[in-house]
Amino acid sequence: IMVLTKAFIVLALLSVAMSMQISNIDVPTEEDLHSQMVAFNASINLMFPSHIGKPAMKDPNDMTQRFFVIGDFGAFFNYRELSKATDAMNDLAAKYDYDHIVTVGDNFYWDGIDNINNRWKTWLCLSVFKKSALRNILIYPTLGNHDCHNDINNEILLSKYDYQWRFEQEYYVKVTPLKDDSKKFYVNFMLNSCKTICPPGNIYQYDNDECARFGFPPGGEEVRKHYAWIEEQFARYSNDPDTAWMSISLHHQPYVHPGEKLALLPLMKKYGIELIITGHEHWNEYSN
Structure with a gap:
């Protein structure tokens, strides 16, 4: 009976949040948005009490650089599995100091965010990152093909609207200072894979079709601008004596997609990129 009562209250609160949102879909005020978030968070805390609490004390002498990587995750129909994954992340974050969370695209299925005023799906998917030890860790996203099926500016x-979600540009550089007092930093180039798979040249028909759907024709101006930016940033940080090491984060794998093999891999080799972080294939990789 208690479980059913909780479920009923949760559904009621979600209905309130969604109805408030729909009634103000054109011009939601800050007060409306705050009320929606309060109602939504109340429902989440009722259903998932693990969201509430304080993280354990961490070792202040731990100099290890840690960050989470998650991709292909934002599906409300997959909420239970996503919550289990973030339970594991929450357990780790309670024990160790994690700098941030990186997403490698396909943040919201099936077609990204179609309307920024209709955020119930995004709130549901991002609510799992509000657990006790995760809630203060910032999320730095990249885009995947599903995200690019709608206006990427919505993401x-x-x-x-979400304090953890730090996504100010469609591609950018994430610079993280090392913890060892060396004053050096780790550089992660956060790329837009919807453009990196679309350079000019001999690419598979699948990629051609995807590029057309994204609105980025192979070798088009937007693609050329992105690749020019990539080389400029690679050159800048590879020549910086304070750069300790460099990685790229993106959705598609450069060793798999022919467009990236053609245009991105040579740049990575030229400038000494040391780590590639990708998603798309829905495999799991665990590292310690």
Whole structure:
């Protein structure tokens, strides 16, 4: 009976949050947004009490650089599995100091965010990162093919409504200072894979079709601008004596997609990229 009562209250609160949102879908006020978030968080805390509490004390002498990587995750129909994954992340974050969370695209299935004023799906998917030890760890996203099926600016605008979601540009550089007092930093180039798979040249028909759907024709101006930016940033940080090591984060694998093999891999080799972080294939990789 208690479980059924909780479920009923949760559904009621979610209905309130969603109805408030729909009634103000054109011009939601800050007060409306705050009320929606309060109602939504109340429902989440009722159903998942593990969201509440304080993280354990961590070793202040731990100099290890740690960050989480998650990709292909934002599906409300997959909420239970996503919550289990973030339970494991929450357990680790309670024991060790994690700098941030990186996403490698396909943040919201099936077609990204179609309307920034209709955020119930994004709130549901991001609520799992509000658990006790995760809630203060910032999320730095990249885009995947599903995200690019709608206006990618909606995922950028989401940064205004979720304090963890730090996505100010469609591609950017994430610089993280090392913890060892060396004053050096780790550089992660956060790329837009919807453009990196679309350079000019001999690419598979599948990629051609995807590029057309994204609105980025192979070798088009937007693609050329992104690749020019990539080389500029690679050159800048590879020549910086304070750069300890460099990685790229993106959705598609450069060793698999022919467009990236053609245009991105040579740049990575030229400038000494040491780590590639990707998603798309829905495999699991565990590292310690």
